[in-house]
Amino acid sequence: MKPYGLLGIRRPVYVLIIVNLLFFVLLSLHVRPLDPSVLIVGGGVIILMTISYIIIVKRRMGDQYIFLIISMLVSLGIIMLYRLNPDYGLAQVKWYGLGIVLYFTSYILFRIIKNWDKYIYGYIIGSMLLFLITFTLGTNVGGSINWVKIGNFSFQPAEATKIFFVFFIASYYKLKLNSEETFVSREQKGKLSTNDRxxxxxxxxxxxxxxxxxxxxxxxxxxxxxxxxxxxxxxxxxxxxxxxxxxxxxxxxxxxxxxxxxxxxxxxxxxxxxxxxxxxxxxxxxNKQIIKNKYVFLAIIYLHLFLLLAQRELGMTVLFYTIFISIFYIYEEDYKLLFYNIGAMGIILVLSYFTLAHVRVRLTTWIDPWGQITGKGYQIVQSLFAITAGGFFGTGLGLGNPDYIPVVHTDFIFSAICEEMGLFGGMAVVLLYFILVYRGFKIALTIKDTFKKIVALGITLIYGYQTFIIVGGVIKLIPLTGITLPFISYGGSSLISAFIAFGILQALSGLEGRFS
Amino acid sequence: MESNRKMVHIIILMSILFLSIIIYLTYIQIFRAESIAQNPYNKRQWAIEDKTIRGSIYDRNGIVLAETRVSEDGTMERLYNYDGLYSHAIGYSSKQYGKTGIEFYYNNDLLSLTGDNTVAKIKETVIGQPIEGHDLSLTLDHKLQKKAEQLLRGKTGSIVAMNPKTGEVLAMVSKPDYNPNNLAVEWEGLVDDERSPLLNRSLAGLYPPGSIYKLIITASVLENPEMDTNYNCTGTITIDGYTLTDFNKKGHGFLDLERSVILSCNTNFARMGVELGGKNVTQMSKRFMMGKTPGGDMPIVESRYPYGENMKPTDLATVSIGQGRLLVTPIHMAAVASTFANKGTMMAPYIVEKVKNAEGMVVMMAENRGTQVISDDIADEITDMMVAVVREGTGRNARIYGVNVAGKTGTAQNETGIDHSWFVGFAPAENPKIAVAVILESEGKTGGEAAAPIAREVLVEGLKGVDR
Incomplete structure (x- = not known):
């Protein structure tokens, strides 16, 4: 099979173009009265996507699939949002455009600036500043203090904290393992590395x-x-x-x-x-001696978790913890410490169950939402109604009633996809995420530098676990915790932070020469 | 590299997580979807209704009982052509007040949600033509229903008439009733009315059966031929210190089994019940589906038989005359009477004969389902006794000239202090065409006085259309 088609680009992009064409034409038929703007928007999305893809291929920017998968997910999101409310769809297209710009920006910045692993304090301070902003300026949305509104513009600082968090962990291990390595080199060369003096x-x-x-x-x-x-x-x-x-x-x-x-x-x-x-x-x-101490490191990690919990950001807390414990599992050789950390989380969970009402509510509505169908269990039950209404093939785009679900455009968008595109549509979305995560792991596996390896791994883990937490939540596989579905859910902060994160992953993918 | 080896573990974990999502989604879709989708809180059901012309409901002869009219602007209205006549049998379907009756338990057929309706659904989607629901043909006979309603007018109670050989319900009336066309106006009053006009007594009214339960005890006696059925009735009997009396405390003198049935002698039945013992009485009751429902397509409330095989003598005595904690529904009693008419086979009562789609194709046809409860011979013997009850006993008010009517009266004591009047019976005794159960709630008269004449009129009307 010829790997390159027209314009010398790889074929999978054609699949995306076709899917988008079909969906947007269908969407334009759904919107009554006939609105040609849908087709213009659709065309815009397709052109944006294709040009970006050609740039990635022609400039040999590394992995060629990440961007395609992301674009597929984003365009699915745009289509669903457009169908739910054209305003959301239109706004999402703008965020998509900005996201692509930031994707390339973060790619370039990550390539140009070499010593990202040297700013460990910067990442901690960045996170803490974002927490500070949230606590001082944050507005209470749905029981969580997680939105900061400045003028007309509101954003979710936790989205940016995710990336700081991963960079922090990565630079910690770089520091730690490096000092171990330099002992070796010092012994051989008989002199100190400037870094560790x-x-x-x-x-x-x-x-x-x-x-x-x-x-x-x-x-x-x-x-x-x-x-x-x-x-x-x-x-x-x-x-x-x-x-x-x-x-x-x-x-x-x-x-x-x-x-x-x-x-x-x-x-x-x-x-x-x-x-x-x-x-x-x-x-x-x-000289980063204090930060190299693993107990100081753990204290900072738990400070993150505690602050998130204080914002009542259950989903984010769980996400941060799973990212941390996964990397900790890979890089920590002290298994006892690993078990202590898992045990600590268990204790925190039990304690929060008994002390925090909203944690209790999440758990009881997970075990039996049907008994509280008009109250606390309403959301999850509406989500299940939507999923089952879809059956295997879905009701068809625009023919279901996903608008019955509260906050369908953010947390529950997966249920809307299941309703209108069916079980197979939902599975396809899950598999797209899986391929994305797989690409991320593949990149992480090939990198030799500890910092870059952990950054690649961390970004992959963020989006893998985040997908599981929210999709598992809306289908009642695990307790529901509010968090966005990466790339699909409506929202600028979540989309932009995801694009920045994957821009970095894109930059990392080209490093070992295997993907270019 | 060590870190790569461990990273593979995380990759495996991630794969398991994603796989579990896919498996769980599939599980929901295959095993849970139906029950979730039919949850009454699922608003999607109404969305489907807005796009569907609800099917019509016909009586057995094709008379339209309920239909949906679509006005020119596309709004749909459900019309019940005989106002309150079928209020309990058919019920109502209203966005505001929900659904009851056939409108409720045949909802999926009326909306053609059952089976494969893909073509209609695509049509609806593409050209906006509404989906047409399935039509129902009932087993009810409009003329008989009308007659039964007239007979029960002004009273509280229920009439159920059925074909004893098939289980087809020919008439089902419950009073008081309401007008399903007029719910918006009447609703408040209906809910507050302490006579419970919204309750379908035929299926959901639980009453002590009184003396009609003696038929079931008789069946058990006949299965135990060694039992001495002869008795000298003095009008009272004392069991375990409790004294049980006959109606008006009048002694019947020397009696055999048939005379005991004819005169409805409480004391002899109490004595025989105690002698039969808990095992025989309970087993026979369970064979007549006590504690369960007689089956069929309607949501019949389970009769109450809160006894095991170990019964105290006092319980045995009260159950044998249909009192105690025993409670039955009128339709169950109609099915019991039908059992004797149908050579010991109890037919499950059903109300929907056919479901047809908009093109007139039959998509569902009712099946007759029966259970052999007692032997052919015992059924015939009891039928003879029931004929005697009407000929010369408590049921004389149900006599029809030239027709052998079989029946049994009941006068049930209850917590209101005012007796319920019961009559169950069928005709003609040799080749039964129609069985009937009548109950008049707190009528204060005996079954022979109040219920038997009504049952007679129902049987007469029912036998007119006997060529069915």
Missing amino acids: IPDSILQEQDCRDYESRVPDSHSGTRGHKSSDTFTPNAGKTIISPEEDTLPGDSADPDPYPDNDDTVSDLSQTDILTKPKALNYMELIR
Whole structure:
């Protein structure tokens, strides 16, 4: 089969063009009186999509499928929204246009700026600023404080926080694993990487005897003593000394990255802190010693979760946690800590069930919505009505009654798709997300750099889990938590943040040369 | 690489999550869709109704009982051509007040939601032509229904007439009733009325059966031929310290089984019931579907038989004369009477004979379903006794000249303190064409006095159209 067709572009785009043509023509027939603007909008979407795709192919911008899948999902969303309310559809088209611009912008920015992994504090501060904005300026929508309104423009800060969150985790592990790697290189090259150097001010005050005597308190004695044997003042840093006997190649210890480096840095910190110098704190922060501590890292993660919970953003809380725990599972070697974290979430869930009424409501309406059909269970029941009304093939576009579902254009748009496009339509959407997630994983697997790998993985996980949380929620597979369906739900913040995120993924996809 | 190996685990997890969505969606669509879609809170049902011309309802001879007229501007109106005559049998379909009766339990047929109607649906979608619902042909006989309604006018109670051999319901009247064409005006009053005009007593009225239950006890006695049925009735009997009396405390003297039925002797039946024991009485009652419904296509309320096989003698005595905690529906009693008329086979009463689509094609045809409850011989024996009841016993008011009528009266005590009048019967006894159950709620008269004459008129009218 010839892989390239007309204009030298890959064929799948034709499928998209055909699907969009059919849907928009159908839509124009549905809208009465006859409204040619639908066709103009449809044509605009198709042209926008095709040009963007050609740019991606011609400029060899990496993965050629991500954008196609996203566009398919967005155009499905536009069609559904247009059918529900032309105003929503039109607005979504504008967001789509802006989204594409930002897609390429984030692609270019991510390519040009090289050291994204150096701004770990920037990501934390960014997140916290967004939380601050939400708490001070946020309006209460449907029980959650998650919308910030400035003039006519309102947005959901949590959408941006998602990306900061992933960048934060990624730069943490980059920092952590890098310092482990540099121990190796240092040993070989006999010099420090500039990155990890402890300022002279600290070094001068460092008393190696003092350190040595402390080591047996928390470490196996042999290790501590051994390290003092090989200690050279020239290497300059007490932190590294315990590592020296656990380097790869040392047959006594096959583990190249021992899990006790943090404890060691703890020690060194206490060591340093006992010295009466006020600048030590600042120095440590500047040199990212504090942030490298995994308990500090975990504290920041849980601060995120707590703040989200305080905004009553249940869906987002669950999403952030699943992203964190998945990456934690992959990169954390201390399995005990992993189980503690899973246990901690369990306890938080149980506690919130007993203390937070809205958590209880979510759970009881999940178990039995039918008993509360006129009250709390109304939404989910309307959603199930819509899904079952669709049957296998759906009622047809514009022929169902998805408008019976409250907030159908955001959280419940999947139910509307199921009603009008049927079980097979719904399955197709789920499979599109699955392919998208699969592409994301594939990209993440090929990247070698820790930071970039985690960013690719994190973005993939955000949208994979988010899809599961909302789709599972509206079909009553799991308790319903309000969150948007990526690319399909109406809403600028969610669409734009998704485009930015996938723009980054697009940038990452070209790195290893396999996708270009 | 270690991280890649673990990432594969996450990929597997993600695949499982997505797969579970697809599986669960399919599960809903295959196993749960029907019950969810038919939930009364599902507004989509009304959306379908707006696009469908509801089917018409005909009596057995093709007389239009209910129909939907479409006015020129496209609005649809449901019309009931005989006002209150079929208020309980057919019920009403109203956006505001919901649905009852056939309009409720044949709703899917009337809207042609059953079966494959894809062509009509596409037509509706493409050219905006409304879908036509299916038409129903009932088993009801308009003339008999009219007669029954006249007979019951001004009273409270129910008449059910059926073909004992097939289970076709020929007439079903419940009083008081209402005019389904006029719900908007009458609704408040109907809801507040303490005589419950909205209740279809034929299917949902639960009454103690009184003496008509002796027919079922008789069947059990006949199955136990070793039992001594002869008795000297003094008008009272004391069982476990409780004294049971005959009507007006009048003794009947020496009696055999037939005389006990003819005179409806409470004391002998109480004695025989106790002697039969809980096992026999309960098993026979259960065979006559007590505690259940006689089946069929209507939502009949289950009769109440709150006893097991271990019964106290006092319970046995009261059940044997149709009192105690035993409660039955009028249609159930019509089915019981039909059992004796139909050689011991109880037919499930049904009301819709045929469902036809807009093109006149029959999409559903009723089937006769019966259960052999007692033997042919015992049914015949009881029929003979019932004939005697009408000829010379408590049911004399149901006599028809030249026709052998079989029947049994009942006068049921109840919590209102004013007796219900019962009569069940069928005619002609040799080759029954019509069976009937009549109950007059709190009439304060015996079944022979009040219910038997009404039953007679129903039988006379029913036998006129006997060539059906």
